[in-house]
Amino acid sequence: MLSGRQKEIVEISVGLVADKGIQNLTIKNIAAELKISEPAIYRHFNSKFDILDAVLDSFEGVAVDVLTKVTSSDIPPLDRIEMFMSDRLTRMAANPKLAKVMFAEELFQDDDRLAKKVMSIMHSHKDYIQQTLEDGQKDGSIRSDIDQITLFRLIFGPLRLLIKQWALSGFRFDLKTEGKKLWDAEKKLLTP
Amino acid sequence: MLSGRQKEIVEISVGLVADKGIQNLTIKNIAAELKISEPAIYRHFNSKFDILDAVLDSFEGVAVDVLTKVTSSDIPPLDRIEMFMSDRLTRMAANPKLAKVMFAEELFQDDDRLAKKVMSIMHSHKDYIQQTLEDGQKDGSIRSDIDQITLFRLIFGPLRLLIKQWALSGFRFDLKTEGKKLWDAEKKLLTP
DNA sequence: ATTAAGTTAGTTACTATTAACTAACGGGAA
DNA sequence: TTCCCGTTAGTTAATAGTAACTAACTTAAT
Numbered sequence: 001m002l003s004g005r006q007k008e009i010v011e012i013s014v015g016l017v018a019d020k021g022i023q024n025l026t027i028k029n030i031a032a033e034l035k036i037s038e039p040a041i042y043r044h045f046n047s048k049f050d051i052l053d054a055v056l057d058s059f060e061g062v063a064v065d066v067l068t069k070v071t072s073s074d075i076p077p078l079d080r081i082e083m084f085m086s087d088r089l090t091r092m093a094a095n096p097k098l099a100k101v102m103f104a105e106e107l108f109q110d111d112d113r114l115a116k117k118v119m120s121i122m123h124s125h126k127d128y129i130q131q132t133l134e135d136g137q138k139d140g141s142i143r144s145d146i147d148q149i150t151l152f153r154l155i156f157g158p159l160r161l162l163i164k165q166w167a168l169s170g171f172r173f174d175l176k177t178e179g180k181k182l183w184d185a186e187k188k189l190l191t192p
Numbered sequence: 193m194l195s196g197r198q199k200e201i202v203e204i205s206v207g208l209v210a211d212k213g214i215q216n217l218t219i220k221n222i223a224a225e226l227k228i229s230e231p232a233i234y235r236h237f238n239s240k241f242d243i244l245d246a247v248l249d250s251f252e253g254v255a256v257d258v259l260t261k262v263t264s265s266d267i268p269p270l271d272r273i274e275m276f277m278s279d280r281l282t283r284m285a286a287n288p289k290l291a292k293v294m295f296a297e298e299l300f301q302d303d304d305r306l307a308k309k310v311m312s313i314m315h316s317h318k319d320y321i322q323q324t325l326e327d328g329q330k331d332g333s334i335r336s337d338i339d340q341i342t343l344f345r346l347i348f349g350p351l352r353l354l355i356k357q358w359a360l361s362g363f364r365f366d367l368k369t370e371g372k373k374l375w376d377a378e379k380k381l382l383t384p
Numbered sequence: 385a386t387t388a389a390g391t392t393a394g395t396t397a398c399t400a401t402t403a404a405c406t407a408a409c410g411g412g413a414a
Numbered sequence: 415t416t417c418c419c420g421t422t423a424g425t426t427a428a429t430a431g432t433a434a435c436t437a438a439c440t441t442a443a444t
Contacts, residue, residue, distance in 0.1 A: 005423085019301075020301055020302055021214065021298060021299065021300075021301035021302040022213070022214060022215065023214065023215065023302045024302065026398085026399070026400085027399080027400060027401085028398080028399080028400090036423085036424070036425090037424070037425060037426080038400085038401085039401080039402080039403095039424085039425080039426085040423065040424050040425075042400095042401075042402085043422075043423055043424075044423090047400080047401085048399095048400065048401090100298070101298075104296070104298040105356070105360060106213060106214075106292070106293075106296040106298065106299060107213065107298060107299075108213075109211075109212060109213035110212055110213040110215045110216065118360075119360060122360065146377045146380075147373070149370075150350075150370075150373050150374055150377050151377075153350040153353050153354055153357075153374060154346070154350050154374075154377060154378070154381075156349075156353060157348075157349035157350030157351070157352060157353035157354070158342075158345040158346050158349030158350065159349070160349060160352070160353060161345050161348060161349035161352060161353075162345055162349070164297070165345075168297060168310075168311055168314065178341075178342075181339070181342050182342055182345060182346075185338045185342050185343075185346060185381075186346070188338075188381070189346075189377075189380070189381045197389085218432085218433070218434085219433080219434060219435080220432080220433080220434090228389085228390070228391090229390075229391060229392080230434085230435085231390085231391075231392085231435080231436075231437095232389065232390055232391075234434095234435070234436085235388075235389050235390070236389085239434085239435085240433095240434065240435090
C-alpha cells in the first residue's frame with residue numbers, strides 16, 4: 001500500500017503531466033510542488049520509474065473498482081455498460097486532471113515496461129466489456145448483426161473522444177450532459 | 193515550402209516519437225538517424241520548436257488534402273464521410289508511424305503554442321465534418337434525432353480508437369478490414 | 385566568390401541519482 | 415525519568431550524463 005506521502009507524489013505527478021505533458025514530470029518539479037528537496041523524493045520511491053508505475057496502478061484501480069462491482073451483481077448487460085460509462089464520466093468530472101492523462105497511452109511509451117503495462121490494462125478492460133456484450137447478445141438485449149469488437153469500438157471510441165474533447169477544450173462544456181446524450185444515442189444503436 | 197532535408201527531418205521526427213514517445217525526440221537522435229552532427233540540424237531548422245511546428249503542419253496537410261477534394265465535388269454527404277474515413281485508413285495503413293502519433297494530441301502539450309495549434313487543427317476538421325452532417329440531415333440522408341456533435345463523436349471516436357488499437361497492438365490486424373466493418377456498422381446508425 | 389551544408393569544440397542548463405549528514409520521534413532498558 | 419537505539423523524512427553538496435543551442439571553421443557546388 002502507498003503511504004500518504006506516496007499518494008501525494010502520485011497525485012502531483014498526474015497533475016504535472018496533465019498540465020504540460022510527460023516532459024514536465026521531473027523529480028525537480030515534483031519536489032517543488034511538495035516544497036521539499038529533490039533527494040527527499042527518494043525516501044518515498046526508489047526511482048522515477050517506480051513513480052510512473054504507481055501512477056499506472058492508480059489508473060487501473062480507478063477502473064477495477066467499478067468493473068468488479070458490476071460483474072458480481074446480476075444487472076442486465078446494457079445497464080452494466082451504462083453504469084461503467086457513467087462511473088467513468090463521474091470520476092473524470094470530479095478529477096479533470098485524470099481526464100487529461102488517463103487516455104493518453106502514448107505518454108508511457110518511453111519505457112518498455114510501462115508501455116506493456118498500459119497495454120495489459122487496456123486489454124483487461126476490453127475483455128471484460130466484450131464479455132458483457134456477449135451476454136447481451138445471448139439474451140437478445142444487444143443486437144447480434146455487429147461483432148463484439150466493433151460494438152466495443154462503437155461504445156468506447158466516442159466516450160474517449162468526448163473526454164478528450166472536454167479536456168482539450170479546457171473543460172468548457174458539461175461532461176455529464178454530453179455523456180448522457182452520447183449514451184442515449186448509443187443505446188439506439190445497441191438494441192436490436 | 194520545405195526542402196528535401198527538412199522533409200527528412202520531419203519524417204524522422206515522427207518516427208522517433210512513434211517508436212519511443214516524445215522524450216525520444218531529441219536533436220541528437222534526429223542527427224544520428226541522418227548520420228550528420230547535431231549542429232547540422234540547425235542549418236535546416238532554427239530550433240526544435242520549428243521542427244515540431246513543421247510536424248504539425250504535415251499532419252494538417254494530410255487531412256486538408258481530402259477535405260478540400262471532397263468538399264468541392266457534389267458527392268452525397270454520407271459518401272463524403274466514407275471517403276474521408278477511407279482516406280484516413282489508407283494513409284495510416286501505408287504509414288504506420290503516423291498512426292502511432294497523429295491522434296496523440298497530448299504529445300504536444302509541452303509548449304503552449306503547439307498545444308494551441310493542435311486544438312485549431314482538431315477544430316477545423318470537426319467543423320468541416322459537422323457541416324457535412326448538417327447537409328445530410330437537411331436532405332434526409334442522415335438521421336436527425338441525434339445532434340451533430342454527438343454524431344461526430346459516434347463516427348470518429350470509434351475510428352480513432354480503432355487506429356489506436358491497431359498501433360498499440362503492433363499493427364497485428366488488418367486495419368482496412370476492421371475499418372470497413374466499422375463503417376458498415378456506423379452506416380446503420382447514421383441513416384434514418 | 386558566395387552560399388549551402390557540413391564539421392569540431394564548446395556553452396549553459398537541466399536530468400536522475402547518490403553520499404553524507406541531521407533533526408525529530410517512538411519504544412524499551414537502566 | 416533518562417538514556418540508548420533505530421526509524422523516518424528531511425537537508426546540502428556532488429555525481430555523471432544529456433538537453434538545446436552557438437561559434438568558428440571547412441568543403442564543395444553554383
